[in-house]
Amino acid sequence: MNTTRKCLLFVVLVGLTAAMAAAQSWNHDPNSPIGPNRWGFLGGNYNSFATCGSIVGASTSLTEVGKKQTPVDVLPPTAITSVLQDIAFRYRDTPFVVENTGHVVEVPYENGSEIRIGPGLPDEYKLLQFHFHAPSEHTIKGKLADAELHLVHQNALGELAVVGVLLQIDNAHPNPLFDTIMFGAPLNSGDHELAGEINARDLLPRSRSYYTYTGSLTTPPCTEGVHWFVMAQAVGISKAAVDRLHLIVSMFPNYGGYPNNNRPVRPLNGRAVLFNRE
Numbered sequence: 587m588n589t590t591r592k593c594l595l596f597v598v599l600v601g602l603t604a605a606m607a608a609a610q611s612w613n614h615d616p617n618s619p620i621g622p623n624r625w626g627f628l629g630g631n632y633n634s635f636a637t638c639g640s641i642v643g644a645s646t647s648l649t650e651v652g653k654k655q656t657p658v659d660v661l662p663p664t665a666i667t668s669v670l671q672d673i674a675f676r677y678r679d680t681p682f683v684v685e686n687t688g689h690v691v692e693v694p695y696e697n698g699s700e701i702r703i704g705p706g707l708p709d710e711y712k713l714l715q716f717h718f719h720a721p722s723e724h725t726i727k728g729k730l731a732d733a734e735l736h737l738v739h740q741n742a743l744g745e746l747a748v749v750g751v752l753l754q755i756d757n758a759h760p761n762p763l764f765d766t767i768m769f770g771a772p773l774n775s776g777d778h779e780l781a782g783e784i785n786a787r788d789l790l791p792r793s794r795s796y797y798t799y800t801g802s803l804t805t806p807p808c809t810e811g812v813h814w815f816v817m818a819q820a821v822g823i824s825k826a827a828v829d830r831l832h833l834i835v836s837m838f839p840n841y842g843g844y845p846n847n848n849r850p851v852r853p854l855n856g857r858a859v860l861f862n863r864e
């Protein structure tokens with residue numbers, strides 16, 4: 587190969603690598619070219635984020651873009667009250683580790699904890715991790731909560747079930763575990779192993795009433811077929827801990843100081859939201 591061709595190949599390779607890297611960078615700022623309004627176009631050559639679609643109404647000719655996306659606005663008067671199975675939470679303690687993933691603050695969970703939403707084997711979902719968004723992703727009658735907890739579970743078929751808990755500032759009754767996690771979380775990407783064990787049970791509201799619908803991951807690649815359970819009762823948190831979460835988000839690489847990591851709500855597109863009273 588002559589020098590010019592080698593040089594060209596090098597340039598092409600560098601260009602490709604840069605394009606692939608760019609395809610994987612995204613943030614939560616709606617005004618950013620790599621923000622949620624553009625996620626559907628950031629999936630690189632394989633269009634791997636196409637399901638994220640575009641909030642501004644553009645469609646892609648390559649594939650059907652996501653029509654069953656998360657988050658959504660939950661409207662209590664229009665949610666259909668149904669008699670569904672209560673969620674049985676069987677959470678054990680787990681070693682306390684907090685990760686800063688560059689998109690969320692996350693706590694990985696040791697094997698052995700699960701939820702059960704029915705009698706069959708596919709109704710048993712193992713808890714993999716939980717993480718936080720601020721402000722909330724789901725809205726209730728158009729109103730955002732101060733933050734949202736997502737407990738991510740998977741069953742034997744590989745299906746995901748996410749339990750969402752809305753978190754609302756209540757300095758009189760702040761959740762102590764939320765404080766501990768936010769003040770233990772690293773400011774830069776990476777893990778912090780902390781002393782002792784924690785239990786995700788301590789982040790749940792007292793009432794087990796929930797809204798449920800079928801949606802997606804709320805971050806790229808926005809994969810659909812996720813079973814969502816949004817708890818009806820919010821949990822109180824301290825303002826100091828929410829401020830800390832916003833500070834951590836503002837320091838994520840590619841966020842340019844943008845302090846929020848919530849995806850804006852997406853249309854229901856005819857999906858029903860069901861309500862199960864405990």
Ligand SMILES: [Zn+2]
Nearest residue numbers: 717719736804
């Ligand atoms: Zn989430």
